[in-house]
Amino acid sequence: MAILVLGGAGYIGSHTVYELIDRGEEVVVADNLETGHIEAVHPKAKFYQGDIRDRAFVDKVFEECKIDAVIHFAANSLVGESMTNPLKYYDNNLCGTKVLLESMVAHRIDKIVFSSTAATYGEPKNIPIMESDSTHPTNCYGETKLSMEKMFKWTGRAHGLRYVSLRYFNACGAHESGEIGEAHAPETHLIPLILQVPNGKREAITIFGDDYQTPDGTCIRDYIHVTDLAMAHILAVQYLRDGNISNIFNLGNGVGFSVKEVIETARKVTGHPIPAVISERRAGDPARLIASSEKARQVLGWNPQHDDLEKIIASAWKWHKNHPNGFEKK
Numbered sequence: 001m002a003i004l005v006l007g008g009a010g011y012i013g014s015h016t017v018y019e020l021i022d023r024g025e026e027v028v029v030a031d032n033l034e035t036g037h038i039e040a041v042h043p044k045a046k047f048y049q050g051d052i053r054d055r056a057f058v059d060k061v062f063e064e065c066k067i068d069a070v071i072h073f074a075a076n077s078l079v080g081e082s083m084t085n086p087l088k089y090y091d092n093n094l095c096g097t098k099v100l101l102e103s104m105v106a107h108r109i110d111k112i113v114f115s116s117t118a119a120t121y122g123e124p125k126n127i128p129i130m131e132s133d134s135t136h137p138t139n140c141y142g143e144t145k146l147s148m149e150k151m152f153k154w155t156g157r158a159h160g161l162r163y164v165s166l167r168y169f170n171a172c173g174a175h176e177s178g179e180i181g182e183a184h185a186p187e188t189h190l191i192p193l194i195l196q197v198p199n200g201k202r203e204a205i206t207i208f209g210d211d212y213q214t215p216d217g218t219c220i221r222d223y224i225h226v227t228d229l230a231m232a233h234i235l236a237v238q239y240l241r242d243g244n245i246s247n248i249f250n251l252g253n254g255v256g257f258s259v260k261e262v263i264e265t266a267r268k269v270t271g272h273p274i275p276a277v278i279s280e281r282r283a284g285d286p287a288r289l290i291a292s293s294e295k296a297r298q299v300l301g302w303n304p305q306h307d308d309l310e311k312i313i314a315s316a317w318k319w320h321k322n323h324p325n326g327f328e329k330k
Helices: 011-022 055-064 079-084 086-106 140-159 190-195 226-241 259-270 294-300 309-322
Strands: 002-006 026-031 046-049 067-072 111-115 162-168 170-172 205-208 223-225 247-251 276-279
Touching: 002 011, 011 026, 011 226, 026 055, 046 055, 055 086, 067 086, 067 226, 079 086, 079 140, 086 140, 111 140, 111 226, 140 162, 162 226, 170 190, 170 226, 170 309, 190 259, 190 309, 205 259, 223 226, 223 309, 226 247, 226 294, 247 294, 259 309
Parallel strands: 002 026, 002 067, 026 046, 067 111, 111 162, 162 247, 170 223, 205 276
Antiparallel strands: none
């Protein structure tokens, strides 16, 4: 029996596929390559190019492969774009998931692990954020992810589907082999943006606000190494295989690092001065976003192995230095 990884040519999806195959799992990848990269697909994975909004395509995958469980990364995920083009997010994230679930029910596949987001919480009232905290998304991206979670819940009640939803913050770093890493266009994540400076892609990194109520005035965020995130998805599949009930887990380091701390660590790792420019705050940026992952540690047995910021950035730098244009040839 195989595990179907939707969006397995994307950043977190491809790292999850690598970890699954390292553990002897049979893996099928489905990706429309809108934002994914065929070069990121593990050579031992069976690959299908297609869109989960296409019921015939999804049915074909389920009919040709014996699928035990699904890991779902196939969603658009840019917060800014979701606010200017919300219907794109409803179409892909919600309509795509609806079609997927219809096909899963028809083929009696009853286990799914979902890549969710801390954006489901909106502006946090408590730090660290707990799974029991209220969910009031402040952007369309978070709203669609929360709606997807609810789709799993109600489908589960009607058809016996069991799901695990993993809500996490800033994925970062790259595979230890240096074969795959982060490659987005446009890039919106802090660490790869910082590393564009020593790579000669930009003159300086912009800090959006240095007057927050934090020790150094800059925003504090949770940064989780992509391989640790991948392991959480694998543990979640095993949790469902063991017959456990549907559940939701936060994935975070529980500490958080400020923007200035991340930049300073990148300077140390790269040996480059990395000039920083202070700009105005961005609307809607909370001062602190830190998740409690105690539940994931206790229930799933998740134990992050790459929680040192210097090592996280070093793994990212190894990838970006050797792949300044992502998966494109130099």
